[in-house]
Amino acid sequence: MTLHSFDPWPWFVTGPVISIVMVTLLLIGKRFGLSSNLRTLCSVAGAGKFAEYFRFDWRSQTWNLVFVAGTIAGGAIAKGLMLKPEGVALNPETANALKAMGIEDAGTAYAPSLLFGADAWNHPLSLLLLVVGGVLVGFGTRWANGCTSGHAISGLSSLQWPSLIAVVGFFTGGLFVSYFILPTLLPLL
């Protein structure tokens, strides 16, 4: 087996494996939800001194932090050893639209180097985009009480209306940024 010899997995492999991960967690008495770790990490760091929301038994959630540690190792193995070095085979329409906004490696890279490569550190606006985007992810997922794993996958799977409403919200916010913010913001990076 040689390094970097695997093609990316198609959706019909990726999707079912995600189901298996969720089901396995349920069967061992846990549940599938990533964004609750953000609350746990704040509690570990002592945020309980400032807000009631962080005063809970975070030790009961360490299993989920161990799960996260595993995901980080998984990312290192998959990207560092398995995946072929070719970038994401984007639809040329997306690639061309992004190139026109100054993201020149669209269609040839795995992630834009302007945001995730070494280049990013020289672009203050890229760093600001990441911080602000992160704040919105943290604030929004905690307000909605779930993210893609908790609502879109676990919640929709168990046929819950609140999760469908949350997913409508995910797309409302995502489409707004993609069509009204990024076309102005990306060319400035």
Add this chain to the structure above:
Amino acid sequence: MVRLFLIGLIFGITLTMGEVISWFRIQEMFRFDSFHMYGVIGGAVFGGVLFNLAARRFNWAALQGKPLDIYNYEFGWKRYLLGGTVFGMGWALTGACPGPLFISIGAGFYPILLAIMGALLGTFLYGMVQRHLPH
């Protein structure tokens, strides 16, 4: 705990191999230019629905006979729609929901650390203003 680490490992490998942690794939999804992400999420939900229906029908339990810990969301819509919209904006900017946020460190996209710090700050801010927000 080793078990949980290994399940996490599989999840991290899967989202990386399936390009779910790629900012490009998330843009392609929001531009409706590819079926890929819809297939990934739809496929995961489809498998999950089958499991949940079977679990209800046959009264499946977790190991050691404990009930399955299926979270029941409180009824309502404000927090889901408003919080969801705020999260969606962050998802489109960073190309990462909370899973990929962490997996991206492993994949070597180190500037994502700023987004993680942002996410922790956002979580902290939510905790501070929670009582004043509609839920």
